[in-house]
Amino acid sequence: MSSPVSFDVVDNIGVITIDNPPVNALSLAVRAGIQNGIREAGQQDVDAVLIICAGRTFCAGADITEFGKPPKSPWLPEVVDEIEACDKLVVAALHGTALGGGFEVALASHYRCAVADAAVGLPEVKLGLLPGAGGTQRTPRLGGVVTAVKLMTSGVPMPAPQALEAGLIDHIVDGDLKAGAIAYIKSLLADNAPIRRTSEMPVEPGAAELVAGLREEVATRARGQRAPLRILECVEQAVTKPFAEGSERERELFTESMQDPQSAALRHVFFAERNAGKIRGLPRNTPQRDIEKVAIIGAGTMGGGIAMSAANAGFDVQLLDIDEDAVARGLSVIDRNYGGTVKRGKLSEDAARACRARIQGTTEYAAIADADLVIEAVFENLDLKKKVFAQLDATMKPGAILATNTSYQDVDAIAAATGRPQDVIGLHFFSPAHVMNLLEIVRTDKTADDVLATSMAFAKKIKKVPVLSRVCYGFIGNRMLSVYMREAQLCLLEGGTPASVDAAMEEWGMAMGPLSVGDLAGLDVGYKARESLPPGERGDPKVHRVTDILVESGRLGQKTGAGFYRYDPDTRKRIPDPEVVEIIEKVANEYGITRRDIDAEEIVERLLFGLANEGLRIVGEGIAQRPGDVDIVYIYGYGFPPHRGGPLHYADSVGLDHVLARIREFGERFGEELWTPAPLLEELVANKQSLADWQESNDGV
Ligand code: T1G
Ligand code: NAD
Numbered sequence: 001m002s003s004p005v006s007f008d009v010v011d012n013i014g015v016i017t018i019d020n021p022p023v024n025a026l027s028l029a030v031r032a033g034i035q036n037g038i039r040e041a042g043q044q045d046v047d048a049v050l051i052i053c054a055g056r057t058f059c060a061g062a063d064i065t066e067f068g069k070p071p072k073s074p075w076l077p078e079v080v081d082e083i084e085a086c087d088k089l090v091v092a093a094l095h096g097t098a099l100g101g102g103f104e105v106a107l108a109s110h111y112r113c114a115v116a117d118a119a120v121g122l123p124e125v126k127l128g129l130l131p132g133a134g135g136t137q138r139t140p141r142l143g144g145v146v147t148a149v150k151l152m153t154s155g156v157p158m159p160a161p162q163a164l165e166a167g168l169i170d171h172i173v174d175g176d177l178k179a180g181a182i183a184y185i186k187s188l189l190a191d192n193a194p195i196r197r198t199s200e201m202p203v204e205p206g207a208a209e210l211v212a213g214l215r216e217e218v219a220t221r222a223r224g225q226r227a228p229l230r231i232l233e234c235v236e237q238a239v240t241k242p243f244a245e246g247s248e249r250e251r252e253l254f255t256e257s258m259q260d261p262q263s264a265a266l267r268h269v270f271f272a273e274r275n276a277g278k279i280r281g282l283p284r285n286t287p288q289r290d291i292e293k294v295a296i297i298g299a300g301t302m303g304g305g306i307a308m309s310a311a312n313a314g315f316d317v318q319l320l321d322i323d324e325d326a327v328a329r330g331l332s333v334i335d336r337n338y339g340g341t342v343k344r345g346k347l348s349e350d351a352a353r354a355c356r357a358r359i360q361g362t363t364e365y366a367a368i369a370d371a372d373l374v375i376e377a378v379f380e381n382l383d384l385k386k387k388v389f390a391q392l393d394a395t396m397k398p399g400a401i402l403a404t405n406t407s408y409q410d411v412d413a414i415a416a417a418t419g420r421p422q423d424v425i426g427l428h429f430f431s432p433a434h435v436m437n438l439l440e441i442v443r444t445d446k447t448a449d450d451v452l453a454t455s456m457a458f459a460k461k462i463k464k465v466p467v468l469s470r471v472c473y474g475f476i477g478n479r480m481l482s483v484y485m486r487e488a489q490l491c492l493l494e495g496g497t498p499a500s501v502d503a504a505m506e507e508w509g510m511a512m513g514p515l516s517v518g519d520l521a522g523l524d525v526g527y528k529a530r531e532s533l534p535p536g537e538r539g540d541p542k543v544h545r546v547t548d549i550l551v552e553s554g555r556l557g558q559k560t561g562a563g564f565y566r567y568d569p570d571t572r573k574r575i576p577d578p579e580v581v582e583i584i585e586k587v588a589n590e591y592g593i594t595r596r597d598i599d600a601e602e603i604v605e606r607l608l609f610g611l612a613n614e615g616l617r618i619v620g621e622g623i624a625q626r627p628g629d630v631d632i633v634y635i636y637g638y639g640f641p642p643h644r645g646g647p648l649h650y651a652d653s654v655g656l657d658h659v660l661a662r663i664r665e666f667g668e669r670f671g672e673e674l675w676t677p678a679p680l681l682e683e684l685v686a687n688k689q690s691l692a693d694w695q696e697s698n699d700g701v
Pocket of ligand 2: 297298299300301302303320321322326376377378379380381384388405406407408428429430431521522525
């Protein structure tokens with residue numbers, strides 16, 4: 001098998017070219033190839049060495065698929081040290097995204113040049129890791145402590161012009177990278193530029209104090225993740241110890257992070273997110289329909305956010321509502337949201353103005369008839385949605401995709417209200433729609449393949465993470481949520497308070513506790529959804545009794561200033577409200593429930609194992625394609641902490657046998673109608689199989 005790395009001589013410069021699609025990951029063969037290239041250059045009579053990549057990007061890091069397997073030599077730290085030790089000038093030429101180990105190869109080179117639209121970064125922290133090939137020691141020496149810590153603890157790449165300013169690269173190449181890099185090398189040689197070994201560079205004065213000053217901020221932003229603090233310790237070493245000693249500590253902490261369950265979880269998420277975009281049985285080259293114009297029906301909480309997401313991605317958008325007032329109300333919320341986005345520096349004034357200009361309001365269906373995609377976001381009522389789809393069927397041009405943003409309703413039934421069910425699909429956004437990254441794509445029995453492929457591509461264009469779901473009540477996310485919220489409500493009745501239940505989940509790592517999430521989304525959304533169900537399908541009334549009392553008393557959540565909490569009108573900070581605790585105690589009494597001390601561990605296990613059990617039921621039924629999809633839904637749609645890997649990865653990590661045992665216990669205590677183990681859970685435990693093994697054996701993707 002030929003090496004993915006070639007060596008040739010151009011104008012007496014040794015050129016090491018890496019060609020390992022899709023992202024030139026530093027696999028074993030690539031590492032060996034670079035090492036051979038450096039040694040070859042050492043033996044040949046060349047003036048300098050150029051390291052460059054073919055394809056769409058410079059090396060995007062170590063090969064993540066090799067993680068967890070026995071590491072093979074040459075290891076990356078060895079290779080980068082050999083690059084730096086080379087007695088010929090070594091220049092790295094960067095394009096695309098030079099990330100992780102890829103950027104460490106560049107940092108060990110004596111000079112770095114890049115095309116202007118390249119970016120450099122050390123995103124290892126997003127995998128629960130740290131730069132393990134000298135990055136934590138060389139970056140502070142080259143770019144200073146503050147830049148280095150920010151780059152490594154945020155994991156956010158830095159555009160080349162900014163990297164030039166920060167001293168992380170030395171030259172921007174115009175035009176063809178290879179030609180420009182060779183010209184740059186020749187100018188360095190002509191100027192007798194010295195071999196600059198980053199490891200020998202001093203750190204800036206007062207570096208240790210700078211690191212100490214960053215500790216609190218890094219610890220706060222870490223939100224329970226351990227990798228950022230390990231990175232900080234490495235930088236501390238870099239600014240207080242000799243390079244060799246600091247590198248030694250870097251390797252120890254790298255090994256520690258590699259064995260950390262948080263990294264296993266984040267690596268799972270990395271691949272699960274990429275796999276979620278793949279639809280089994282749908283070839284990657286399935287034809288797609290053209291989408292240029294998008295129309296939204298309903299200019300409320302969701303309609304407005306969806307319109308912004310589409311406009312931000314360059315689509316022309318028409319926003320339709322029942323009357324001018326409703327349209328004006330919707331557009332004014334959009335204006336306010338753009339104002340906030342600009343204030344937070346997420347968009348420039350000009351960019352926000354350009355996006356806003358792409359959104360037009362209307363009350364006329366005729367005005368939207370030539371749209372390529374229409375997304376309905378009217379009240380959560382099946383009959384109303386059927387009426388709207390019948391009107392869309394009568395209005396929209398042939399070939400237009402008709403989508404619904406319903407949270408719970410039967411998309412098959414909505415499709416059946418049209419004469420073109422093959423063009424109907426569920427596009428379920430999450431609130432606030434211009435912020436949340438998840439998009440549940442709900443295929444009906446009749447959804448055409450090109451509608452599916454087009455919707456997946458549309459999701460990526462508007463920078464959403466798409467996850468496919470079949471039709472069931474609440475799809476993947478909200479169906480599981482109803483179990484999670486059920487247990488939250490029952491824990492309230494049995495002795496908890498909104499503050500204690502939310503605290504238990506937030507200390508465990510959830511971005512926001514269940515009751516606060518209810519207040520954010522609006523308690524009326526779930527209430528209306530329940531109301532639209534036939535009485536026999538609403539479940540045990542005691543479960544939602546407290547919420548129903550709050551909604552019926554006008555406490556809809558943040559949007560009315562009160563729900564399970566009161567909200568400070570200025571800061572929007574949540575304030576525990578004794579009135580709500582009184583309502584809880586009254587309802588508990590009404591149902592003859594004796595309240596007791598309920599500890600955080602029980603709350604966490606009931607909510608998370610309930611979630612996982614329903615998730616396994618959903619995978620077992622084929623509603624979700626794979627367990628990883630369920631994890632991505634919760635991480636991108638419900639604030640599940642990525643360093644816990646998602647509800648199913650978490651269940652796998654604590655042991656499915658333990659989860660099953662607890663569920664059976666809960667069944668005995670609280671009733672099997674609430675706690676029946678998912679068949680897939682029982683099957684896996686009986687077969688002593690983990691979910692990861694089952695996934696691997698089922699199709700691996
Ligand atoms: N290793 C292996 N496969 C990778 C990979 C990697 N580093 N990066 C991407 N892929 C695969 C990915 O799974 C997908 O495969 C395909 O490439 C396209 O990716 C010692 C230890 C580079 C910005 O964290 O951020 O270096 O699904 O769909 O949207 O210090 O991929 O097609 O089969 O994401 O254009 C540090 C990870 C590693 C960067 C491109 N590096 N990659 O995004 O395409 S740790 C990273 C990315 C490290 C050292 C340490 C992105 C990208 P498939 P994609 P994209
Ligand atoms: P909302 O009450 O904020 O907005 C609904 C809008 O639809 C209102 O502006 C109303 O005037 C308009 N409308 C009603 N009937 C109409 C008709 N016949 N034609 C045109 N416009 C009409 O509601 P929302 O929270 O934006 O929810 C909308 C949909 O999105 C619901 O199906 C809901 O379940 C779903 N959803 C909501 C959330 C959430 O968190 N709020 C999240 C995901 C999905």
